[in-house]
Amino acid sequence: MSATLRDRGERALLETIRRLLPARGSVLLGPGDDAAVLTRARHPLVFTIDACVEDVHFRRRWLTPRALGRRAFAVSASDIAAMGGRPLAALLAIEARGTTPADTVRGIVEGMRGAARAAGAELAGGNLAAGGALALTVAVLGEAPWRPITRAGGQVGDRLFVTGDLGGAARGLRLLQRGRSIRDGDPAVRRWQRPAARMRAGAELARRRIASAMIDLSDGLLVDAGRLCRASGVGARIELARVPVARTLRGLGAATARALALAGGEDYELLFAVPAERLRALARAALGCPVTEIGALVAGRGVRVVDAAGRMVRVTGHTGHEHFRRA
Amino acid sequence: MSATLRDRGERALLETIRRLLPARGSVLLGPGDDAAVLTRARHPLVFTIDACVEDVHFRRRWLTPRALGRRAFAVSASDIAAMGGRPLAALLAIEARGTTPADTVRGIVEGMRGAARAAGAELAGGNLAAGGALALTVAVLGEAPWRPITRAGGQVGDRLFVTGDLGGAARGLRLLQRGRSIRDGDPAVRRWQRPAARMRAGAELARRRIASAMIDLSDGLLVDAGRLCRASGVGARIELARVPVARTLRGLGAATARALALAGGEDYELLFAVPAERLRALARAALGCPVTEIGALVAGRGVRVVDAAGRMVRVTGHTGHEHFRRA
Numbered sequence: 001m002s003a004t005l006r007d008r009g010e011r012a013l014l015e016t017i018r019r020l021l022p023a024r025g026s027v028l029l030g031p032g033d034d035a036a037v038l039t040r041a042r043h044p045l046v047f048t049i050d051a052c053v054e055d056v057h058f059r060r061r062w063l064t065p066r067a068l069g070r071r072a073f074a075v076s077a078s079d080i081a082a083m084g085g086r087p088l089a090a091l092l093a094i095e096a097r098g099t100t101p102a103d104t105v106r107g108i109v110e111g112m113r114g115a116a117r118a119a120g121a122e123l124a125g126g127n128l129a130a131g132g133a134l135a136l137t138v139a140v141l142g143e144a145p146w147r148p149i150t151r152a153g154g155q156v157g158d159r160l161f162v163t164g165d166l167g168g169a170a171r172g173l174r175l176l177q178r179g180r181s182i183r184d185g186d187p188a189v190r191r192w193q194r195p196a197a198r199m200r201a202g203a204e205l206a207r208r209r210i211a212s213a214m215i216d217l218s219d220g221l222l223v224d225a226g227r228l229c230r231a232s233g234v235g236a237r238i239e240l241a242r243v244p245v246a247r248t249l250r251g252l253g254a255a256t257a258r259a260l261a262l263a264g265g266e267d268y269e270l271l272f273a274v275p276a277e278r279l280r281a282l283a284r285a286a287l288g289c290p291v292t293e294i295g296a297l298v299a300g301r302g303v304r305v306v307d308a309a310g311r312m313v314r315v316t317g318h319t320g321h322e323h324f325r326r327a
Numbered sequence: 328m329s330a331t332l333r334d335r336g337e338r339a340l341l342e343t344i345r346r347l348l349p350a351r352g353s354v355l356l357g358p359g360d361d362a363a364v365l366t367r368a369r370h371p372l373v374f375t376i377d378a379c380v381e382d383v384h385f386r387r388r389w390l391t392p393r394a395l396g397r398r399a400f401a402v403s404a405s406d407i408a409a410m411g412g413r414p415l416a417a418l419l420a421i422e423a424r425g426t427t428p429a430d431t432v433r434g435i436v437e438g439m440r441g442a443a444r445a446a447g448a449e450l451a452g453g454n455l456a457a458g459g460a461l462a463l464t465v466a467v468l469g470e471a472p473w474r475p476i477t478r479a480g481g482q483v484g485d486r487l488f489v490t491g492d493l494g495g496a497a498r499g500l501r502l503l504q505r506g507r508s509i510r511d512g513d514p515a516v517r518r519w520q521r522p523a524a525r526m527r528a529g530a531e532l533a534r535r536r537i538a539s540a541m542i543d544l545s546d547g548l549l550v551d552a553g554r555l556c557r558a559s560g561v562g563a564r565i566e567l568a569r570v571p572v573a574r575t576l577r578g579l580g581a582a583t584a585r586a587l588a589l590a591g592g593e594d595y596e597l598l599f600a601v602p603a604e605r606l607r608a609l610a611r612a613a614l615g616c617p618v619t620e621i622g623a624l625v626a627g628r629g630v631r632v633v634d635a636a637g638r639m640v641r642v643t644g645h646t647g648h649e650h651f652r653r654a
């Protein structure tokens with residue numbers, strides 16, 4: 001049996017964590033003082049925070065501690081990618097019960113440290129507090145060496161693109177909810193465990209001024225496309241046949257696969273708009289991932305999905321994840 | 328009855344919050360996109376995160392929502408002060424039950440916005456997630472125009488100073504724990520509700536290179552002095568008679584008052600060390616608050632409290648707040 005937080009005590013565990021996180025990269029002073037100290041940033045900053053709460057966003061048996069740490073970083077860092085920024089440093093606030101094994105916290109920190117470093121950032125510090133369910137709140141600071149890409153720059157006529165493929169994470173989540181063990185190594189489950197977080201693609205789309213508007217797909221294509229449209233004051237037309245559906249959805253009924261790909265959420269791919277005059281630049285860009293054209297921004301409001309004949313397709317369950325709201 | 332989060336739904340409430348937080352100051356883009364965008368910082372950055380969890384750090388009846396928002400900002404910003412930094416922007420991650428009144432969240436945001444602005448910073452965004460107890464996690468980004476003051480720079484012979492007075496917040500917390508209503512307007516209760524967070528003093532001590540080491544007093548003088556000493560590789564000698572005890576402790580027994588002032592915690596005053604050659608600079612500095620010399624850094628390890636005759640004083644209950652640990 002591993003020691004719990006209660007056995008070990010906060011201070012001893014914090015000392016362990018401190019040794020895991022030496023100052024490096026843009027972090028001049030890591031954990032252990034009142035605040036982390038970072039180098040002066042050469043560019044505008046992008047700053048985001050997100051939370052992963054046990055039994056709301058995940059269950060403990062769905063992720064090893066390391067995978068949970070990696071995933072929590074990716075979910076926050078994806079917002080930096082969606083601005084076209086580069087992450088510099090992350091802070092992790094953990095809430096945990098006293099009965100939580102100390103090794104769980106250590107694993108989370110190690111996983112997050114690894115994910116941050118893989119993205120060119122450092123885990124620079126954090127906070128550990130007693131709480132109910134396990135909750136990880138991750139703040140990520142990045143820099144935007146090129147003009148940040150907001151959700152608001154889309155224009156009528158811009159083409160809509162998405163990175164990677166969609167629906168795999170939602171499929172994995174449903175398998176986990178139905179009791180699938182993570183030991184099976186199911187590819188859809190792995191897809192949920194490891195969100196895309198397209199750091200390189202996001203930065204490249206900003207650097208080459210390719211995207212006019214961008215958002216990451218946390219709540220599903222239709223919900224997030226709706227957000228981009230509202231911010232840009234336009235509508236969108238998405239061609240169903242063009243939407244890149246994850247391989248792991250093969251074998252499911254067409255309506256189920258469609259609902260997962262269009263409304264499932266948690267893929268953390270990027271959705272972005274490209275003006276006609278930047279399409280050639282997009283074709284030349286090295287984004288490090290597949291990119292698929294799925295439609296265009298159009299006059300009006302709202303997101304319409306159409307089939308090959310141009311008829312509107314209704315997608316059920318497309319409200320995406322909303323906390324709190326009654327069904 | 329005010330609408331709850333469940334009635335209102337996350338998106339409608341976020342829209343309300345968005346309107347409360349327009350971009351201003353160093354914030355080029357506020358809430359509503361994937362991440363906030365800040366101006367390029369001219370100096371090294373200081374970056375910290377802290378959490379306030381219901382029934383761990385506070386009870387709902389102890390604070391109005393606005394006071395809770397102010398307090399949560401102050402607790403995090405105090406870490407920036409303790410580095411000698413200036414806060415630029417804060418992000419607030421809220422966890423709340425669906426039954427939480429929407430007005431509670433609004434009040435928290437308004438309180439935090441006000442506290443941030445009073446400190447020269449902006450609340451730049453955040454996240455709202457379903458959870459169990461109400462929990463506020465606040466990340467604050469600041470800049471350090473002058474060399475950051477860590478806990479580690481203290482030298483043997485440096486004099487030890489503290490801002491303000493001590494024990495008032497702990498006294499207020501105990502009154503609240505015993506059922507005191509916040510409507511009484513008890514000054515000790517108000518002291519707990521409004522932590523000191525000495526932003527001006529912290530920055531001034533850094534700007535004039537007065538302090539060799541500094542820490543904010545979250546867990547009590549003895550615990551936090553111990554941290555400063557360990558980081559600096561020295562010991563400390565604190566003269567009991569010099570410790571500035573809060574007026575609100577008058578009338579308590581001497582042992583109780585001493586325990587609250589030396590070990591109570593949550594005052595969020597600053598403890599700092601000053602080399603002999605900087606004492607005149609300290610006397611001339613405009614810190615905006617009282618400062619009291621309470622002892623000195625000495626050779627060896629640990630923090631000793633001595634009475635007027637130089638005899639060691641034992642302080643009971645001086646381990647400060649530690650999450651998780653069994654008593």
